[in-house]
């Protein structure tokens with residue numbers, strides 16, 4: 001069945017927004033998780049990996065030792081890369097792992113000398129490709145990355161405890177964050193808002 005829609009004249013002004021309405025915003029979503037161990041951070045990464053699709057972009061922010069590479073090891077495990085030997089790429093800036101469910105492009109921009117070096121790396125080609133791109137230190141490429149992504153900010157709380165804040169920008173990543181949260185809660189493995197483990201943490 002076809003539906004006829006009255007074409008709107010191009011010069012018709014938009015109706016005024018109702019008083020007090022929030023301005024139209026890109027969809028966004030935040031989810032907060034606490035990890036109590038290295039292994040748990042990897043497991044959270046592995047759970048996220050199960051939901052990833054070709055072309056997904058994950059940005060990992062946080063100080064040295066916050067757990068960005070550990071989280072990436074978990075993603076690799078969850079994709080079935082079959083190696084725990086995931087170390088931060090240093091000279092090449094990008095490491096590729098092709099033997100999992102999806103290709104994994106692990107990028108560390110810490111040593112990026114200037115933001116436009118991102119072009120020489122062909123980073124956008126990786127991101128637009130068929131794999132999952134995980135970037136440590138994405139701040140170094142500010143303004144040059146796509147505007148849809150899942151950002152995870154890791155903060156050390158103690159020697160063994162890390163806060164992970166998931167911030168989704170764009171509808172694909174809001175959906176991903178929602179799926180991740182539903183699945184994580186269903187398995188009783190992670191708590192939101194730092195609440196810990198509502199049913200205990202069986203695998204800690």
Ligand SMILES: Nc1ncnc2c1ncn2[C@@H]1O[C@H](COP(=O)(O)OP(=O)(O)O)[C@@H](O)[C@H]1O
Pocket residue numbers: 035036037038039040041062063064065066067068069070071136159160161162
């Ligand atoms: N809950 C935790 N999650 C992640 N790493 C942890 C945790 N507790 C302790 N660690 C330690 O913190 C360090 C994290 O290192 P790494 O993942 O390389 O950080 P980054 O890539 O952010 O510099 C490792 O030595 C790891 O053993």
Ligand SMILES: [Mg+2]
Pocket residue numbers: 068069088108136
């Ligand atoms: Mg690292």
